[in-house]
Amino acid sequence: MSGRRRELASLPKAHLHLHFTGSMRHGTLVELAARDGVHLPEALVADWPPRLSAADEKGWFRFQRLYDVARSVLRTPEDVRRLVLEAAEDDVADGGRWLEIQVDPSGYAARFGGITAFTDLVLDAVRDASARTGLGIAVLVAANRTRHPLDARTLARLAAQYAGRGVVGFGLSNDERRGTTSDFAPAFAIADRAGLLLAPHGGELAGPAHVHACVEELRAGRLGHGVRATEDPALLDRLVARGVAFEVCPVSNVALGVYSDLTSVPLPQLLEAGATVALGADDPLLFGSRLEGQYATMRAAHDLSDEQLAELARMSFQASRAPSDLVARALADIDTWLDPSPVSA
Template sequence: MTAAEVSGPASARPPAPPTTARRDLSALPKAHLHLHFTGSMRHATLLELAARDGIHLPDALVEDWPPQLSAADEKGWFRFQRLYDVARSVLRTEDDVRRLVREAAEDDRADGGRWLEIQVDPSGYAARFGGITAFTDLVLDAVADASRTVGIGMAVVIAANRTRHPLDARTLARLAAQYAGRGVVGFGLSNDERRGRTADFGPAFRIAERAGLMLVPHGGELLGPESVRVCLEELHADRLGHGVRVAEDPALLEQVVARGVALELCPVSNVALGVYSDPTSVPLPELMSAGARIALGADDPLLFGSRLAAQYSTMRAAHDLTDDQLAALARSSIEASRADDTTRAGLLAEVDRWCDTIPA
C-alpha cells in the first residue's frame, strides 16, 4: 500500500497541493493521550534526583540509556517493570512530583502538544505521599499549576494495575469518580495485559462509567485482537491504550471504527518491546485506511527515549505519510481527547492554520 492510498480520519479539508517540502512536526498542534506518569520523566531529571539521594541506577538507565527492551516473554516484561520501579523510586518529595509534571508539560508544549492527559496509578506512590487521596490531590494541584505556567491544557487519567487484585481497581475507580469533573477525566487499566483476567475488572469500570469518566484500558498490544474484544465487551472501552493489533482482525477493526473507539498508538514503544520488528511493520496505514480514530502517544519516553513529536516523525519516515495525513492524525487525537468543546474547536483551528503554512 502506498502513502497515496492511505486515507486518514475523516476531514472536510481539501488536500494541499503536492510538495516535496515538509512542515515542522513540532509546530503541528496535537493532543497527547497516552503518557504514563513516571515514564514521562526527563532522563536528566532521573539522573539528578538519583544522585541527590544516593540512589544507584542500573546501567540501562545511565550509560546504556535508552535501555534495550523486549516484552516478548515474562522475563522481558519483568525487566521493563523493574526499570520503571527504579525510576519511580527517585520521586521523594512534593517538589519532585511538581517538577515531573511541569517538565512533562514543557516537553509536550515544545513538541506541539496543546492538550495532555497524563496517566497515573496513585497506589504506586501512596506509601511515600500519605495515601492515594493525598497523592491524587498533589498530582491534580501540580497539573493545574503546570497547565497555567506552561500554557497547555492538562487532565489526569487514573489507572488500575492488572497485576493487582480487581478489588484494588474498584478502590481506584471510586477515587477517580470522586474527582470526576475536577481534573480527572478517565479511568484506565495498565501493566502486562497477559496477567490476570481483564473481564474481572469490569465492576471497577462500571463505577467509573457511572461517574461519566472516559474508559481507557490498555489492550491489543502484547496480546492480539481478542484482548481488544474483551476490552470492548467487558470494560466498555471508549479508547484503547495501544489497540494496534486490532489490525489483525478486519471484522473487529470494523466494529472499533463503527463505535468510534480511539486507538492510542505508541509506535516507538511497540517496536522497542518487540511487538513489531521495525517502524515500517507498525500497521498504521491499514488502521488509517479503515477509518480508525488514532492518537499517537509516547507511552514512556524515559524508557523508550522518544517523545511526542518523534512518534509523528517516525511514522512519517516509515510510511511516507504526507503532511495532510499527519494533520489528520493530529485532528483525530484532539477529537478523541476530553478537552472541552471550546478548547477542541480552537485546537482544530490551529491544525488548519498549520496546514495553511508554506512548507520551508
C-alpha cells in the same frame, strides 16, 4: 504527496497516552537519583535508552523493574511538581496543546500519604503546570492489572470522586497477559457511572481476543494501543463502527518487540479502516522518544503526507476529553499549519 515538509513541532497535538513516571526527563532521573544515593542500573545511565523486550514474562519483568527504579527517585512533593511541569514543557515544545497523563496513585501512596493525598498533589501540580505553560492537562487514573481487582474498584471510586475536577478517565495498565480482564469490569462500571472515559490497555502484548474483551467486558471507549486489532479485520471494522479510538505508540511498540521495525507498525491499516488514531509517546524515559518523535517516525516509516499528519493531529483532539473551545482553537490552528495565510507587508 506534497513536496513540502512542514515542521512537526509547530503542528498542534493532543497527547493521550503518557504514563506518569515514564514522562520523566532522563536528566531529572539521574539528578534525583544522585541526590538521594539511589543506584541506577546501567540500562538507565550509560546504556540509556535501555534495550527492552516484552516478548515473554522475563522481558516484561525487566521493563517493570526499570520503571519501579525510576519511580523510586520521586521522594518529595517538589519532585512530583517538577516531573509534571517538565512533562508539560516537553509537550509544549513538541506542539502539544492538551495532555492526558495517566497515573496509578497506589504506586506512590506509601511515600505520599495515601492514594487521596497523592491524587490531590498530582492535580495541584497539574493546575500549576498548566498555568505556567499554557498546556491543557487532565488526569487518567489507572489501575494495575497485576493487582487484585478489588484494588481497581478502590481506584475507580477515587477517580469518580474527582470526575469533573481534573480527572477525565479510568484506565488499566501493566502486562495485559496477566489477570482476567472480565474481573475488572465492576471497577470500569463504577468509572462509567461517573461519566469518565474508559481507556484500558489492550491489543499490544496480547492479540485481537483481548481487544474484544476490553471493548465488550470493560466497555472501552478508547484503547491504550489496540494496534493488534488489525490482525482481525472484522473486529477492526466493528471498533471503527463503534467509534473506539486507538492510542498508538509506535516507538514503544518496536522497543518492546511487538513489531520488528517502525515500518511494521500498522498505522496505515488503521487509517485505511477509518479508525480514530492518536499518537502517543507512552514512556519517553524508557523509550527515548517524546510526542513529536512519534509523528516523525511515522512520517518517515510510512511516507505520510503533511495532510495525513494533520489528520492524525485532528483525531488526537477529537479522541480527547479536552474542552470544546480548546479543541476548536487547535483544529483551526491545524488548518493554518497546513495552509498558512500570506503574511501582509
